[in-house]
Amino acid sequence: xxxxxxxxxxxxxxxxxxxxxxxxxxxxxxxxxxxxxxxxxxxxxxxxxxxxxxxxxxxxxxxxxxxxxxxxxxxxxxxxxxxxxxxxxxxxxxxxxxxxxxxxxxxxxxx
Amino acid sequence: xxxxxxxxxxxxxxxxxxxxxxxxxxxxxxxxxxxxxxxxxxxxxxxxxxxxxxxxxxxxxxxxxxxxxxxxxxxxxxxxxxxxxxxxxxxxxxxxxxxxxxxxxxxxxxxxxxxxxxxxxxxxxxxxxxxxxxxxxxxxxxxxxxxxxxxxxxxxxxxxxxxxxxxxxxxxxxxxxxxxxxxxxxxxxxxxxxxxxxxxxxxxxxxxxxxxxxxxxxxxxxxxxxxxxxxxxxxxxxxxxxxxxxxxxxxxxxxxxxxxxxxx
Numbered sequence: 179x180x181x182x183x184x185x186x187x188x189x190x191x192x193x194x195x196x197x198x199x200x201x202x203x204x205x206x207x208x209x210x211x212x213x214x215x216x217x218x219x220x221x222x223x224x225x226x227x228x229x230x231x232x233x234x235x236x237x238x239x240x241x242x243x244x245x246x247x248x249x250x251x252x253x254x255x256x257x258x259x260x261x262x263x264x265x266x267x268x269x270x271x272x273x274x275x276x277x278x279x280x281x282x283x284x285x286x287x288x289x
Numbered sequence: 290x291x292x293x294x295x296x297x298x299x300x301x302x303x304x305x306x307x308x309x310x311x312x313x314x315x316x317x318x319x320x321x322x323x324x325x326x327x328x329x330x331x332x333x334x335x336x337x338x339x340x341x342x343x344x345x346x347x348x349x350x351x352x353x354x355x356x357x358x359x360x361x362x363x364x365x366x367x368x369x370x371x372x373x374x375x376x377x378x379x380x381x382x383x384x385x386x387x388x389x390x391x392x393x394x395x396x397x398x399x400x401x402x403x404x405x406x407x408x409x410x411x412x413x414x415x416x417x418x419x420x421x422x423x424x425x426x427x428x429x430x431x432x433x434x435x436x437x438x439x440x441x442x443x444x445x446x447x448x449x450x451x452x453x454x455x456x457x458x459x460x461x462x463x464x465x466x467x468x469x470x471x472x473x474x475x476x477x478x479x480x481x482x483x484x485x486x487x488x489x490x491x492x493x494x495x496x497x498x499x500x501x502x503x504x505x506x507x508x509x510x511x512x513x514x515x516x517x518x519x520x521x522x523x524x525x526x527x528x529x530x531x532x533x534x535x536x537x538x539x540x541x542x543x544x545x546x547x548x549x550x551x552x553x
Contacts, residue, residue, distance in 0.1 A: 255309035
């Protein structure tokens with residue numbers, strides 16, 4: 179069993195050898211740039227809902243870049259990609275069930 | 290007969306991997322999916338509190354925002370150095386791998402120090418929790434009224450960022466063991482002593498420093514029970530954990546800091 183794991187690990191390492199440094203530098207630069215945009219927007223007095231939408235949008239793009247390139251998910255087999263990402267998204271989406279209650283408290287005027 | 294038995298294709302116990310990769314990596318991915326639910330729960334709790342509380346505080350001055358931005362840059366840079374460590378390990382370049390891992394640890398340590406400084410500043414200004422030592426005496430300061438009027442802010446803020454800080458600290462220790470193996474244990478113990486003796490008694494970090502001692506004991510047992518040279522697969526799995534810590538911060542930074550910035 180150990181031998182097959184070592185063989186798979188060696189194949190994965192072989193795939194990593196083909197990844198150039200430049201793509202990682204581009205991703206790092208893009209992440210820093212998006213962070214700078216987020217900080218800049220903070221001081222532009224945008225409406226909170228619009229601000230939240232933009233910030234969350236940028237956060238999801240940053241998360242996709244980190245998962246895709248830094249965590250190498252882009253280079254995994256599609257079964258691995260779909261199973262892990264769909265599980266994660268569904269579980270996190272289920273937590274949103276609590277949000278209507280938060281709005282209800284606000285509209286009831288609890289101080 | 291014996292010939293036919295030999296030539297018959299037998300079901301092998303060495304099935305090809307269902308996910309096209311090795312077990313350690315799949316195990317780490319499963320852990321990260323479960324851990325993301327921990328952070329998801331904390332982030333949703335923070336957001337719930339924010340939505341349902343009309344007078345939610347915005348305590349972060351530009352100094353705090355700059356501090357948090359530098360912390361973000363540290364984490365992003367550490368992810369770059371980590372991925373370069375993984376690449377170096379795939380090429381079999383042990384020296385470069387160790388140097389990149391040490392650079393990652395340096396960035397992670399910088400993040401923890403800056404975060405600790407931010408926490409200390411907020412606590413000194415009155416934003417505290419009842420479980421923190423000396424919290425009863427913190428009745429003055431800019432944020433003393435925030436801690437009283439909107440206690441859910443301090444609870445969710447310290448809960449979320451504290452959990453993340455713990456993950457970063459454990460990540461640095463994890464990388465330290467992968468990079469230096471048993472040689473890292475004395476360094477960890479020295480860090481514990483420095484953190485314990487170098488922080489005031491009324492600081493939560495004075496007690497949180499014992500995490501380093503517990504980690505040193507656990508790491509000692511691990512390297513004693515299973516001494517090994519960590520290969521490229523171990524470095525890649527450690528890298529997955531580290532990138533996850535970075536990933537979580539990409540949501541904490543805008544949701545907690547930027548959305549609560551004090552705009553003058």
